Amino acid sequence: MNELSKDAASRITVDEVGAGQRIDNFLLRVLKGVPKSHVYRILRSGEVRVNRGRVGPKTRLAVGDIVRIPPIRTATRDPTSRTLVERPFKPALLFEDDAVIAVDKPAGLAVHGGSGIALGLIEQLRAARPQARFLELVHRLDRETSGVLLVAKKRSALTALHAQLRDGEVDKRYQVLVRGPWSARQRVVDVPLFKFATREGERRVRVDDEGRASTTIFRLLQAWPAHAPPLAMLEAELETGRTHQIRVHLAHLGHALAGDDKYGDFAWNRELAKAGLRRMFLHAATITFRHPATGEPIVISSPMPPELARFVAGLGFASR
Numbered sequence: 411m412n413e414l415s416k417d418a419a420s421r422i423t424v425d426e427v428g429a430g431q432r433i434d435n436f437l438l439r440v441l442k443g444v445p446k447s448h449v450y451r452i453l454r455s456g457e458v459r460v461n462r463g464r465v466g467p468k469t470r471l472a473v474g475d476i477v478r479i480p481p482i483r484t485a486t487r488d489p490t491s492r493t494l495v496e497r498p499f500k501p502a503l504l505f506e507d508d509a510v511i512a513v514d515k516p517a518g519l520a521v522h523g524g525s526g527i528a529l530g531l532i533e534q535l536r537a538a539r540p541q542a543r544f545l546e547l548v549h550r551l552d553r554e555t556s557g558v559l560l561v562a563k564k565r566s567a568l569t570a571l572h573a574q575l576r577d578g579e580v581d582k583r584y585q586v587l588v589r590g591p592w593s594a595r596q597r598v599v600d601v602p603l604f605k606f607a608t609r610e611g612e613r614r615v616r617v618d619d620e621g622r623a624s625t626t627i628f629r630l631l632q633a634w635p636a637h638a639p640p641l642a643m644l645e646a647e648l649e650t651g652r653t654h655q656i657r658v659h660l661a662h663l664g665h666a667l668a669g670d671d672k673y674g675d676f677a678w679n680r681e682l683a684k685a686g687l688r689r690m691f692l693h694a695a696t697i698t699f700r701h702p703a704t705g706e707p708i709v710i711s712s713p714m715p716p717e718l719a720r721f722v723a724g725l726g727f728a729s730r
Contacts, residue, residue, distance in 0.1 A: 424475040427544050430565055433460065434467035436477070439546070442523060442533055444482060447611070452480055501535055505710050509567040509703050510548070510560055511535075512710045517556040517689045521547055535561065549575060549651065554669075557584070557694025557712040562702075570702035575651065581698040582648045584656060585631070585714060587691035587722070588665040589678065590640035592630060599659040600625045603652045614672065615654040617662050625649035626659045634725050639678075641668075641725065645695075656692065667692060687721045 428436050437449045437458065456464045457480040460471065471477070505512035515521070515531060522530040529537070536545050548560035548571045562568035574580050604621030608614055615621075625648075632643040642665075646656045654673070660666070661673040669679055669690035682688075696711045714722070 418481055420479045420481075422477045422479065424471045424473055424477060426473055427565065428471050429473045430569065431471055432467065433458065433465050433469045433471060433477070435546075436471055437479070438522070440479070441482060442529075448482075501531070501538070504558060504712060505708070509564055509701070510562055510571070511545075512697070513559045513561060514712050515551055515556055515559045515694075517554050517715065520553045521550050521559065531559070532561065548572070549580075551694055552654070552657075552690075552692070554671075554690040555584075555692045555694060556715050556718075558697045558710050559694070560697065560699075564702075567702040571699065574699055578649065579700065581696075582651070582694065583696040584646040584648070585691075585693045585695045585718075586644050586646050586656060586660070587668040587718075588642050588644060588660055589668070589675065590633065590642045590665070591635055592633060592640075592642035592644070592665060594628075595630050597628045597663075598625065599628065599663065601659065601662060603655060603658055605653050613653065615652070615658045617658065622652060623650065624652045624655050624659070626656055632722075637725060643722070685721070686724065687717075689717065691718060691721075693718060 422440065424436075431439075434449065434453060437453070438444075438446060441449060450467065452458050453465070453467050458465065459478040460469060460475050462476075462478070502514040503511060504514050513531065513535070520530040522532045532545065532547050536542065539545065542563065544562070544564055546562050546568050548562050548568060551557065551559055560571065562571060571580070601617050601624065602619060602621035603615050603624040604618035605613065605615050627647040627649065629645040629647070630642060631645055634641040648655060657667055657670050657673045661670075666675040666678060667673070667690065668682055669687055670692075671679065671690070674690075693714060694712065695714070696709065698707065698709045700706065701708050713719075
């Protein structure tokens, strides 16, 4: 791959690793540390060309395509700034073979670098495995969400798993702690979600009839009706995979998610922090899919992180 230049346009010849990839995702991989907003800006402006022609973000690349990238200048990183340096981590692997890796992502770690973040999980994983020719996220988790995250080691595996996600064949289950009272054994939330940006450029989601269809199934695992306030531990099953889906659906129901700093109860969050819960209680506990090469059913689980387990243990006996 050609070296990128800060002073002149660069030209990259697409190899088998980039074949079939969308141009926006290709650029996000190649331009490590460049804010996503800037990547889409140079795409919209026509500064990025493929085989000398203008392209849109969804354009697919083929082996041998020549991608022209304009000069890219990134801001100088301040080593003392906590917002620019993502915390290092040693990936805890839940599963790995020739096609896929399942990482146990800790809370507080972004899955990829971007605006204000130098290195996310995928960049650190690539740095730890310089011999790996292909490592791409299969899906994403919010920065403050912990649990199972899939990474593809082959283009064919990524394509197959994305097809399963589109067809609703991937079963994803989360553990959440909410403010009750909650008595229903099962509750289905089927309301559309609309994604928008705040004036500050922050990504947010709201319930809106103009949004995309979104369905979450909540099941009661444990309840603490005598606790003040009442609490409930739920399993959340995603029928769709929209941004902030679980968080916004819970807020829509009036059941604040513990520690949620975007859609939750901020005063309650401060009380939870005093009681020992200093993160959002949202954990990607289990994912089930068909192996992209063999078709064999694969079930991968992540144990509840110690900080969440300690908080739950401190609540005492749970009844349903």
